[in-house]
Amino acid sequence: MSTHDDSDHGPPIFKAVSSSARQLFQLLNCIRFAPKCQVQISNEGLRFAAEESRVMQGIVFLDKALFTTFNCALPEVADDEADSVADLPNFQVSLSALLETLQIFGATEAPSARFSRSDADGYISNVRRDRPNAFSNQALGMAGICRLSYTGLGSPFGIILEEAGVITTCNLNTYEPDNPEEIPFQRDEMQVKIIMQARWLFDAISELSSTSPNRLDITASPTVPYLSLAATGHLGSASMEFGKGRELLETFSVAEKWTQSYKFEMIKAASEAMRLASKVSVRGDEQGVLSLQFMVEVEGGGVSFVDFRFVPYLREDDEDDGSEENIGSDYGNIED
Amino acid sequence: MRFKTSIRNIQTFSTSLSTLGKVAWVRLDDDSVRFTIIPETGTQVWASLSIESIFEDYTIQSAAPNNTINLELPLPPLHRALKSAINATSASIRLTKKDGVPVLSLTIITNTVSSGNSAGGFLNPANADPFGDNVFREESLDANMGREREAIVTQDIPIRVLTADSVEGIHEPRVREPDAHIVLPSLIQLKAISDRFTKLAMATSYGGARGGASSTASVPKLELAANMHGSLKLSISTDSLNISSVWSGLNNPELDPRQLDGENPENHPSAKLKAAGQDAWSTVRIDGRDWGKVLSVGRLGGRVIACFADEHALILYVYLSNFNDGVDDSVLTYYISSFSV
Structure with a gap:
């Protein structure tokens, strides 16, 4: 049986046990927009990154605190952490396969609930069904155990799920890493920082998606309407303003008016995270890169973070020279 | 030629004839009802049900010996x-002729009182305002009586009556003695996992989360294996992963000596597989989607024994013994042939 072929590859360099496959699934489900994801194993946890066309990136970090045991025997860790980052085990796996596998758990309970994902845009799905359910097997402590393992370069990423009477072993083939550069976000050039309930953002995006728009303009300004989301498509346009910003937005630091446009479909790909998370930090830098950082409360206290970054559409009026100073002055003009 | 009966287990009747094929051959006689579904590809079903398990007040009469009637029934x-009969108080079936076409006429009697607001003799449902003036609208006793209406629905299913000669050549498939036989775990669980494997293979082998390919030609093949030490293994492998689920602690039932034709049980293939130890498996490859349909029979909740003829065929015996004590003559047999690698 494939469970015991560790001998071929030597002892695993990574082993972790989680008592909640559902939790891992919920977090990873936030970045399911890509067919494959990059996995990086470190002493602190597992980092899963998915990206699309280099303009959108989603990162889920599974902290070792999410696991009941977490053993990571990295081959040769250099003394200074900074240099060793490149040596961390790094590979790609099929994200869709990984997600399906994690769902095998509890496949017997309420299988229908998960097949309805396609109609997730409807009103009913506004109910946050991925929140822990008091009567799920998980909550009742009946669920089994999920073990993750990785032996080293070229070996599969193993998942073993144990549920009453059944043991499921899954070996996900690993692919060469395709280390795309992270979308750069300039923290020191940050122009917008808004912390709000992720729920508000989710509601706004699902409201706007009804007209199937293709562009989303995000405008933040220091005065009313503080934050506005405007969607434009073939059928027309719609916009949503957070006019009572002072009450709705927890943190709001916007020095001057900031407007950027993004592909609507991309922002919408983050809606699973919006649904699941409790809070979101919306940040924008001078170049228009949008960072959405979601804080997800996990069962049993603690929080996990899901990060998204988006590259904006090039603004038509600065296609000629595109220098940052000009963008800045544009804003000045608009505000005057 | 006469055939008339009431149906007593509508649920069983329709589930056991689940969606495996379009046409069934039904053989009715004095002792049993046999449904046979032989689709062009996929699983053959040979279901032999005792009369009492699905019918009552059964009358059959024909010129053939044992009052046999053979019908070709579109499923x-x-x-x-049958769907419209689920909530019926009674349903009966009758072989008759309408405009020269032989039909099975299904008469369904439904009492509408059960679906109405039986407790609502007081509250007028149209008036949603609980503080309105009409909360306790007065009604005459007669109106209440009138609620109990009977609806009679008749459904005619055109059929063909088959001659004995034409069905003579149809035989149950002959399969060699199985290498392994095992009692399957809960079919509902097995189906849930099987369906997920099938979905997994379809989603990943087409290189995208949006998978769901519609081509029927390349439905993934599940590998199902059993040993004679209580384990069942379900596995599938695709470009991006291989996955298997193993059930252990299942029961390998003892062979019935009567079925061995006097042969020494030691020489039976299953005894050899047992002697070969826990790592000796008997394997078949089956169509994931077809298998999912077969497993729908799990809703009946019977005991299921799977017989594996290595690389050849899988036979499922579904025993429906939970209707009546003492009556255990109902068995559904599914013949599934194995695909080659």
Whole structure:
């Protein structure tokens, strides 16, 4: 049986046990927009990154605190952490396969609930069904155990799920890493920082998606309407303003008016995270890169973070020279 | 030629004839009812049900010995007809002729009182305002009586009556003695996992999360294996992963000596597989989607024994013994042939 072929590859360099496959699934489900994801194993946890066309990136970090045991025997860790980052085990796996596998758990309970994902845009799905359910097997402590393992370069990423009477072993083939550069976000050039309930953002995006728009303009300004989301498509346009910003937005630091446009479909790909998370930090830098950082409360206290970054559409009026100073002055003009 | 009966287990009747094929051959006689579904590809079903398990007040008469009647029955219309009978108080079936066409006429009697607001003799449902003036609208006693209406629905299913000669050549498939036989775990669980494997293979082998390919030609093949030490293994492998689920602690039932034709049980293939130890498996490859349909029979909750003829065929015996004590003559047999690698 494939469970015991560790001998071929030597002892695993990574082993972790989680008592909640559902939790891992919920977090990873936030970045399911890509067919494959990059996995990086470190002493602190597992980092899963998915990206699309280099303009959108989603990162889920599974902290070792999410696991009941977490053993990571990295081959040769250099003394200074900074240099060793490149040596961390790094590979790609099929994200869709990984997600399906994690769902095998509890496949017997309420299988229908998960097949309805396609109609997730409807009103009913506004109910946050991925929140822990008091009567799920998980909550009742009946669920089994999920073990993750990785032996080293070229070996599969193993998942073993144990549920009453059944043991499921899954070996996900690993692919060469395709280390795309992270979308750069300039923290020191940050122009917008808004912390709000992720729920508000989710509601706004699902409201706007009804007209199937293709562009989303995000405008933040220091005065009313503080934050506005405007969607434009073939059928027309719609916009949503957070006019009572002072009450709705927890943190709001916007020095001057900031407007950027993004592909609507991309922002919408983050809606699973919006649904699941409790809070979101919306940040924008001078170049228009949008960072959405979601804080997800996990069962049993603690929080996990899901990060998204988006590259904006090039603004038509600065296609000629595109220098940052000009963008800045544009804003000045608009505000005057 | 006469055939008339009431149906007593509508649920069983329709589930056991689940969606495996379009046409069934039904053989009715004095002792049993046999449904046979032989689709062009996929699983053959040979279901032999005792009369008492699905019918009552059964009358049959024909010129053939044992009052045998052979019918060719289209399943989708039957299925639809039975659906409307689910909540019926009674349903009966009769072989008759309408405009020269032989039909099975299904008469369904439904009492509408059960679906109405039986407790609502007081509250007028149209008036949603609980503080309105009409909360306790007065009604005459007669109106209440009138609620108990009977609806009679008749559904005619055109059929063909087959001659004895034409069905003579149809035989149950002959399969060699199985290498392994095992009692399957809960079919509902097995189906849930099987369906997920099938979905997994379809989603990943087409290189995208949006998978769901519609081509029927390349439905993934599940590998199902059993040993003679209580384990069942379900596995599938695709470009991006291989996955298997193993059940252990299942029961390998003892062979019935009567079925061995006096042969020494030691020489039976299953004894050899047992002697070969826990790592000796008997394997078949089956169509994931077809298998999912077969497993729908799990809703009946019977005991299921799977017999594995290595690389050859899988036979499922579904025993429906939970209707009546003492009556255990109902068995559904599914013949599934194995695909080659």
